[in-house]
Amino acid sequence: MRMLRASRFAFRPLLGLVALVLLCPAAPAQAHKIEKRFSVGLRPTVNVRNKSGAITIKSWNRPEVLVVANHASDKTEVDAEQMGNRVDIITHLVTQNVKPEELVANYEITVPEEADLQIRNDAGLVRVERVSGELTFDTVAADVDLREVANLLLVRTITGSLACVRCAGRIEVSSVSGNFRFVEPVSNNVRAVTTSGKIYFDGGFQSGGTYILKSYTGEIEMLFSESDSFELNASSQNGKVENEATLKPLEHQRRPAAESRFLGSSFGIFNQGQARVQLSSFSGTIKVRKRGQR
Amino acid sequence: MECKNLLLELEASGLEERLSTAAVAHLDQCIHCSGLVADLKAIQSASIELAEIEPPARVWVSLRNQMESEGLIREPAAEVVGTGSRSALRPWFRPALAGAYMALLLVAAGMLGVRSPQFDSPDGPLVRMPAALAPAAADAGRTEIRERNPVVAASYTQGLEVIDNFIRLCEKTVREQPNNETAREYLYDAYQQKATLLATTMERGAWGD
Numbered sequence: 169m170r171m172l173r174a175s176r177f178a179f180r181p182l183l184g185l186v187a188l189v190l191l192c193p194a195a196p197a198q199a200h201k202i203e204k205r206f207s208v209g210l211r212p213t214v215n216v217r218n219k220s221g222a223i224t225i226k227s228w229n230r231p232e233v234l235v236v237a238n239h240a241s242d243k244t245e246v247d248a249e250q251m252g253n254r255v256d257i258i259t260h261l262v263t264q265n266v267k268p269e270e271l272v273a274n275y276e277i278t279v280p281e282e283a284d285l286q287i288r289n290d291a292g293l294v295r296v297e298r299v300s301g302e303l304t305f306d307t308v309a310a311d312v313d314l315r316e317v318a319n320l321l322l323v324r325t326i327t328g329s330l331a332c333v334r335c336a337g338r339i340e341v342s343s344v345s346g347n348f349r350f351v352e353p354v355s356n357n358v359r360a361v362t363t364s365g366k367i368y369f370d371g372g373f374q375s376g377g378t379y380i381l382k383s384y385t386g387e388i389e390m391l392f393s394e395s396d397s398f399e400l401n402a403s404s405q406n407g408k409v410e411n412e413a414t415l416k417p418l419e420h421q422r423r424p425a426a427e428s429r430f431l432g433s434s435f436g437i438f439n440q441g442q443a444r445v446q447l448s449s450f451s452g453t454i455k456v457r458k459r460g461q462r
Numbered sequence: 463m464e465c466k467n468l469l470l471e472l473e474a475s476g477l478e479e480r481l482s483t484a485a486v487a488h489l490d491q492c493i494h495c496s497g498l499v500a501d502l503k504a505i506q507s508a509s510i511e512l513a514e515i516e517p518p519a520r521v522w523v524s525l526r527n528q529m530e531s532e533g534l535i536r537e538p539a540a541e542v543v544g545t546g547s548r549s550a551l552r553p554w555f556r557p558a559l560a561g562a563y564m565a566l567l568l569v570a571a572g573m574l575g576v577r578s579p580q581f582d583s584p585d586g587p588l589v590r591m592p593a594a595l596a597p598a599a600a601d602a603g604r605t606e607i608r609e610r611n612p613v614v615a616a617s618y619t620q621g622l623e624v625i626d627n628f629i630r631l632c633e634k635t636v637r638e639q640p641n642n643e644t645a646r647e648y649l650y651d652a653y654q655q656k657a658t659l660l661a662t663t664m665e666r667g668a669w670g671d
Contacts, residue, residue, distance in 0.1 A: 219610075219611065220611055268612055268613070271610060290614045291611055291613045291614050308617045308618065309613050326620075326621040326659065326662070327617040327620055344620075344624050344625060345620060345621060345624045363625055363628055364624045364627075364628070384648065384651070405648065406631075406635065
């Protein structure tokens with residue numbers, strides 16, 4: 169009996185080893201982790217092309233780009249190369265016979281704060297925080313989540329949505345069915361166009377700024393404060409406009425000629441009318457809400 | 463031959479030149495491309511009969527934005543790319559140009575339609591999308607999105623459906639209110655969106671025969 173118990177204990181390490189061997193294929197991601205570091209100059213350009221996965225980009229105060237890539241399959245390959253002051257990070261397919269889940273590559277990238285970014289990610293997520301260069305995002309289904317980015321922001325998606333929190337600089341975004349959410353933007357030039365997505369804009373309006381929000385069939389919701397100053401031009405061809413702002417009428421010659429053609433419309437000046445706000449839709453509802461009223 | 467290759471050949475040689483045997487064979491069996499070529503020829507012949515039209519400034523702005531977004535042109539201060547042979551530009555130049563080319567054609571088609579006398583007729587055709595691109599492209603079953611990732615393929619399909627629904631909505635309004643300039647502009651925008659989406663899909667190599 170004692171011998172039997174002893175032999176059981178002797179087998180335990182062996183069983184553990186067998187279990188480890190059996191479990192190894194279940195964790196292939198660890199085997200495809202790549203880490204590369206590049207020394208760069210002022211305002212480098214970081215170009216990322218990825219099929220699917222999460223791309224997270226943060227900034228630091230070092231003149232370096234750090235790339236940590238993790239891909240799920242050996243049927244994809246990650247290339248990260250430096251050409252002068254540009255770093256190209258590209259996910260390649262090693263073979264054409266790839267399952268959807270094998271396309272996934274996730275990135276965590278750290279860049280200098282003033283870096284320019286050119287990001288293309290078909291599916292998944294792109295998340296960027298505190299980068300202040302020229303930022304271009306081109307996705308199909310991937311959502312884009314931006315926080316405290318500045319300078320120039322260009323986003324194009326097909327179904328991917330955009331969340332933009334405290335984004336500064338010129339903002340131009342377009343999508344087919346993606347939703348846009350702007351919270352506390354610091355911009356005097358915003359242009360957002362989506363065919364069927366919803367647009368939510370909760371921010372101040374800078375004097376002389378232009379804010380063009382267009383959703384052809386989706387809802388547009390814009391929040392304002394009593395202290396804001398803007399000239400509003402809100403119109404929906406076949407939808408309605410719900411406006412909580414008390415507007416002064418526009419001067420006759422500046423009144424849109426086609427005003428009467430819209431089923432819903434609201435034109436006029438709020439306070440001094442220092443910013444120009446244009447909200448337009450074909451069949452969607454436009455809501456102009458006073459902040460804190462809900 | 464694939465659809466995108468035919469577009470590249472059309473871009474290189476134009477409608478006047480004789481197409482290659484492969485292109486002719488492809489046209490014989492591909493309803494989308496044969497429709498596209500027929501439409502291009504119709505646009506070409508119709509445009510000869512028209513007086514010169516100066517498009518509104520926003521057309522050029524839109525095209526310029528499209529070309530800039532595809533990297534085809536840059537701001538003057540930016541780096542000069544490809545001062546040498548055209549072949550050096552080829553990998554990115556051709557899809558981008560194909561996209562811009564298609565957008566330009568659709569703009570032309572839209573303008574022709576807007577100016578067509580039939581437009582005001584309640585029973586007549588509206589600003590008409592070239593047949594090869596309109597319902598056929600929206601029909602995912604027939605348009606064969608060649609994309610490995612089903613999420614991305616679904617995204618393209620959904621995008622096309624959304625735009626086609628919008629086009630139908632605009633067309634209905636224009637039909638009911640033929641003098642509504644705003645509705646026409648929305649319809650025109652919808653065509654532009656479709657052209658842009660198709661160009662993007664082709665540029666990414668996700669649209670095949």
